[in-house]
Every structure is written in C-alpha cells, then in structure tokens.
Amino acid sequence: MSLFDKYKSWFFDFDGVILDSNKVKTDAFFEAAKKYGTPAAQALVDHHVSHGGISRFVKAEYLFNDILKRPAQAGEIDQFLTDFAKAVTKGLMTCAQTPGLNSLMSGPLKNIPCHVISGSMQTELRDLMEKRDILGYFDNVFGSPDSKDHIFARELKNGTIQQPAVYIGDSLYDFEMADKYGLDFIFAYDWTEFSDWQNFFQDKDVLIVKNLAELA
Incomplete structure (x- = not known):
C-alpha cells in the first residue's frame, strides 16, 4: 500500500519543511x-x-x-x-521552497485533505503562503498564538485529523506532537536544525526523507 492510499489526512510543518526558513x-x-x-x-x-x-x-x-x-x-x-x-x-x-511541493500537492495529494500546523504566526503565515502562491494547496493553515499542542488537540476533537494521519516535520517537537496525538511521522532533514536527529531516530518507526521531492 502506498503512503497516499494509507493516510486519510496529511499535516505539514512549515519552517524547514515547506520553506528553507529556519x-x-x-x-x-x-x-x-x-x-x-x-x-x-x-x-x-x-x-x-x-x-x-x-x-x-x-x-x-x-x-x-x-x-x-x-x-x-x-x-x-x-x-x-x-x-x-x-x-x-x-x-x-x-528563501527557497522545498523541491517537490508543487508536484506532490498537484499530483498524489490533490484529492487528499492536507493541512499546515506550524509554530509561525497564523495570520502572517497565511499571508506569506498566499503571496508565494501555495496557500491553495492546503485545506487549513494553523499557527500561533495557539501552540501546536493546542492545535492538535483541538483539531483531533473537531475531526480535522482523519485517522490514519501523518505529520511531516523537521524537529524533535514535531515528532513529539505526532506521537502524542497518534499520527505517524515523516522526518524531513534537509533544512533541520535538530543536530542529533540521526541518533534520535535510529530506533524509531519513522520514515526519513531529505525533502518532499522524495515523496512526490
């Protein structure tokens, strides 16, 4: 079974996953x-x-x-x-946009619910994504001042997180949020600032990719 058949909803961190903005x-x-x-x-x-x-x-x-x-x-x-x-x-x-975003979102994920959950300011993030012409790829864009913890809890309750679901992130905190709320996790390492990621994920059941191009 492909990843695109496996997951009913996809969630993306923004900084370090979609843009080289860390x-x-x-x-x-x-x-x-x-x-x-x-x-x-x-x-x-x-x-x-x-x-x-x-x-x-x-x-x-x-x-x-x-x-x-x-x-x-x-x-x-x-x-x-x-x-x-x-x-x-x-x-x-x-700053650079991740390779593979356009082909991924207009191809295999085109008809699958996709959302952004970021630590960035929500209003600024939506404005930035609109200016960079990528806002339309996503059903929802969630950010601060609400924490990721609060957003995941709220959207799980609201039914936005349709299981099985997956979260793509580039930090330890992203992994912790996915693990806490029952989402699978994909770690994107190309622009991460998590220096010890190789040791940390060595014994974890996590898919590791350089960037979104490896999924497209």
Whole structure:
C-alpha cells in the first residue's frame, strides 16, 4: 500500500519543511533580542534552535523570565514581537521552497485533505503562503498564538485529523506532537536544525526523507 492510499489526512510543518526558513527565524530572534546584549541574544538563539516548532510568544516569555530573569515591562514583549516580525518578513519572501511541493500537492495529494500546523504566526503565515502562491494547496493553515499542542488537540476533537494521519516535520517537537496525538511521522532533514536527529531516530518507526521531492 502506498503512503497516499494509507493516510486519510496529511499535516505539514512549515519552517524547514515547506520553506528553507529556519535560518531566517534564527537570525530574526537574534536581531530582536540584541538590544538586551549579545549574550542574551545568543542564549535565545540557542534555546530557539533546541526547541524548534514552538511559537515566538513562548520564546519571548523565555527571554525575559529565564534569560534576563526579570518581568517584562509594559510593551516590551509586544515590541520584541514587532522587531522579530520586521526582521523575518523580508527573508521569508526570498528563501527557497522545498523541491517537490508543487508536484506532490498537484499530483498524489490533490484529492487528499492536507493541512499546515506550524509554530509561525497564523495570520502572517497565511499571508506569506498566499503571496508565494501555495496557500491553495492546503485545506487549513494553523499557527500561533495557539501552540501546536493546542492545535492538535483541538483539531483531533473537531475531526480535522482523519485517522490514519501523518505529520511531516523537521524537529524533535514535531515528532513529539505526532506521537502524542497518534499520527505517524515523516522526518524531513534537509533544512533541520535538530543536530542529533540521526541518533534520535535510529530506533524509531519513522520514515526519513531529505525533502518532499522524495515523496512526490
């Protein structure tokens, strides 16, 4: 049985799976945090890289609570998020799209429900996908401020996740979400920032691909 016959619904992470945008986000976190000093900015980057797929809202709170070890003053988190969004916007319009997306979505997945579940800001993500002419491939695009954990729980309850289902991701957190909510997992390693992925997945029942071209 092919993958396309096996799964009733397909779910995709965005950064590092559909676009080569992980480095764009990493650089944007550093840029937004550098006003608090290079050590704090680098600490946030290190945290971001080791916690891929978690929203910017959670990471902004981590910056103040765990790195700076003080409460954010009025407007500080909003300003951080604004600075992050400005730094990331330009890069997202120009970074590479994964090989195989167009042929996969217009071919074997054309008549199968497909959805994006991302840690990116939902409104920005939908706007970006529309500008890059890929929004129409997907039935739904879900993102922050809701966490992936919340989105998976909600959409399982709503019936959007039709089992058997599969989630394609590039981070440890993506795998944990798929495992928690009963989806199979496909790991795409081409643009991952998960440095220990080969050791981690060695004994896991996970399909590993370089990018979506290997599925198309």
